[in-house]
Amino acid sequence: MITIVDYGMGNLGSIQNMFKRIGVPAQVTGDIAAVQKARKILLPGVGAFDSAMQRINESGLRTVLDHKALQERIPIMGICLGMQLLTRSSEEGQLPGLGWLPATTRRFAHDMGLKVPHMGWNVVTSARESALTEGLAVDSRYYFVHSYFVQTDNPVNRLQTTHYGITFDAVVGHGNLYGAQFHPEKSHKFGMRFLANFARI
Amino acid sequence: MLRTRVIPALLLRDESLVKTVRFGKFTYVGDPCNTVRIFNELEVDELVFLDITATAEGRAPNLRLLADIADECFMPLGYGGGIRQFADAQSVLRLGFEKVIINSAAVENPPLIAEIAQHFGSQAVIVSIDVKRNIWGHYQVRTRAGTRNTHRDPVARAQEAEALGAGEILLTSIDREGTWSGFDIELTKSVAEAVRIPVIAHGGAGSLNDIAEVVAAAGASAVALGSMVVFQKKGMGVLVNFPEPDQLAVTLAVGKSATGPSSQADRVRRITSAHDSRHESLGH
Numbered sequence: 001m002i003t004i005v006d007y008g009m010g011n012l013g014s015i016q017n018m019f020k021r022i023g024v025p026a027q028v029t030g031d032i033a034a035v036q037k038a039r040k041i042l043l044p045g046v047g048a049f050d051s052a053m054q055r056i057n058e059s060g061l062r063t064v065l066d067h068k069a070l071q072e073r074i075p076i077m078g079i080c081l082g083m084q085l086l087t088r089s090s091e092e093g094q095l096p097g098l099g100w101l102p103a104t105t106r107r108f109a110h111d112m113g114l115k116v117p118h119m120g121w122n123v124v125t126s127a128r129e130s131a132l133t134e135g136l137a138v139d140s141r142y143y144f145v146h147s148y149f150v151q152t153d154n155p156v157n158r159l160q161t162t163h164y165g166i167t168f169d170a171v172v173g174h175g176n177l178y179g180a181q182f183h184p185e186k187s188h189k190f191g192m193r194f195l196a197n198f199a200r201i
Numbered sequence: 202m203l204r205t206r207v208i209p210a211l212l213l214r215d216e217s218l219v220k221t222v223r224f225g226k227f228t229y230v231g232d233p234c235n236t237v238r239i240f241n242e243l244e245v246d247e248l249v250f251l252d253i254t255a256t257a258e259g260r261a262p263n264l265r266l267l268a269d270i271a272d273e274c275f276m277p278l279g280y281g282g283g284i285r286q287f288a289d290a291q292s293v294l295r296l297g298f299e300k301v302i303i304n305s306a307a308v309e310n311p312p313l314i315a316e317i318a319q320h321f322g323s324q325a326v327i328v329s330i331d332v333k334r335n336i337w338g339h340y341q342v343r344t345r346a347g348t349r350n351t352h353r354d355p356v357a358r359a360q361e362a363e364a365l366g367a368g369e370i371l372l373t374s375i376d377r378e379g380t381w382s383g384f385d386i387e388l389t390k391s392v393a394e395a396v397r398i399p400v401i402a403h404g405g406a407g408s409l410n411d412i413a414e415v416v417a418a419a420g421a422s423a424v425a426l427g428s429m430v431v432f433q434k435k436g437m438g439v440l441v442n443f444p445e446p447d448q449l450a451v452t453l454a455v456g457k458s459a460t461g462p463s464s465q466a467d468r469v470r471r472i473t474s475a476h477d478s479r480h481e482s483l484g485h
Contacts, residue, residue, distance in 0.1 A: 011294070011297060011299060013271060013295065013296055013297035014271070014275075014297040017271070017272055017275075017297060018275060021275070046321065046322060046324075046325070047320075047321060047322050048322065115397065115398065115399050115422055116397075117323075117324055117368070118203065119206075119324065119368075119369075119399060120203050120204055120205075120206045120246070120423070121203070121204045121206065121246055122202070122203045122204070123202070141204070143246075143247075143276065143277055144203075145277075145299070145324045163202065164203055183277075185275070186275065186276055186277050186299065187275070187276075188241075188244045188275050188276060189244070191275065192275070
């Protein structure tokens with residue numbers, strides 16, 4: 001069972017639909033007691049960094065999530081904004097992030113001559129082999145929509161990268177913690193494989 | 202490299218899909234959910250649904266139908282038609298659509314754009330601008346499915362939408378829509394150059410060459426296709442189809458690198474002639 005944490009931001013219906021399609025049991029919940037019992041967590045997110053952190057902090061989810069991530073060390077994956085929340089801070093906001101991942105979240109420079117947000121289908125390049133990206137090393141493409149990107153301190157945490165003006169981290173892994181900048185739930189068979197891999201970890 | 206998005210734009214009317222010519226002359230295309238299943242199998246980049254009668258009928262979005270569509274789709278989805286207030290947008294986004302498309306309400310109630318953008322982010326709001334030339338050849342923005350002339354200039358309108366927080370512009374040429382005669386390059390270029398947000402060119406696509414041209418010569422970030430993806434050919438029957446990924450990749454690479462729209466047109470034409478190689482019948 002995968003617990004999709006509902007803290008009021010994100011396209012939860014689509015993620016649940018895709019888990020249903022690939023036959024993986026998943027529940028959407030914002031209930032603290034339910035999250036406490038979770039064995040595997042998916043942290044979605046669409047919207048602004050500070051609003052998301054504020055909701056997580058004020059809802060009481062912060063303590064239980066910290067415990068799950070750092071004490072129980074169950075697999076937790078952040079998607080899109082959810083990935084950025086794992087970092088220490090973001091150039092988008094003032095509030096600190098969850099800080100579980102040695103990384104920061106930065107903004108695409110306006111002077112790259114490219115449209116921001118980075119929106120659409122892009123290919124990824126594997127930096128390291130991992131169970132999460134198994135079978136997705138060659139010719140995989142994903143749907144991205146974001147104006148900020150994650151930069152890990154340590155290249156060892158970098159699983160896949162994507163290029164848009166600069167090369168940034170598309171998939172990261174740090175022990176039991178994972179993040180994906182793209183939207184697997186909107187990425188056809190590639191996203192299905194990716195979420196199925198997460199379910200098997 | 203980021204792929205140029207190629208987006209089937211599907212028109213809903215009374216729970217059926219239809220295709221129009223210059224916003225009139227309706228042709229029945231099929232059942233929305235069956236068609237969505239085919240586009241899902243064809244792995245299209247993104248889908249846009251426009252309910253073309255919701256505003257005229259004073260109707261809110263048909264959430265039951267949209268929920269069925271969202272259940273089938275594993276690609277980004279946009280919906281427009283009858284979104285008058287924040288609650289309408291919220292309901293549609295909750296179903297699993299990423300983007301709401303606002304046209305008439307963006308003109309009649311501009312703060313709605315800012316409200317949705319602030320809550321869900323700019324990437325969730327597409328402002329749709331329908332444009333028709335008047336008898337003097339000037340471009341004018343129309344609302345309410347093309348029936349109401351606002352006498353506004355599309356460039357000014359697009360800049361206003363960007364300032365309010367729109368994340369994309371869906372720019373439709375009413376004069377070209379359903380005609381297979383190519384995108385309006387002049388119109389698209391004028392708007393794409395005036396805003397920093399992506400512009401989706403819509404109206405007139407008839408070949409891969411048209412797609413390459415609007416990307417290379419007009420700076421469109423994405424294209425929306427109507428007739429091309431629901432008919433076999435101009436004047437022929439319904440056939441849900443989508444260009445092969447390889448063909449599209451070559452077309453768009455040509456489009457991006459072309460020094461002028463005609464420089465590599467022959468190469469594009471060869472690809473265009475192979476366009477029908479993959480398709481599936483709708484079976485209705």
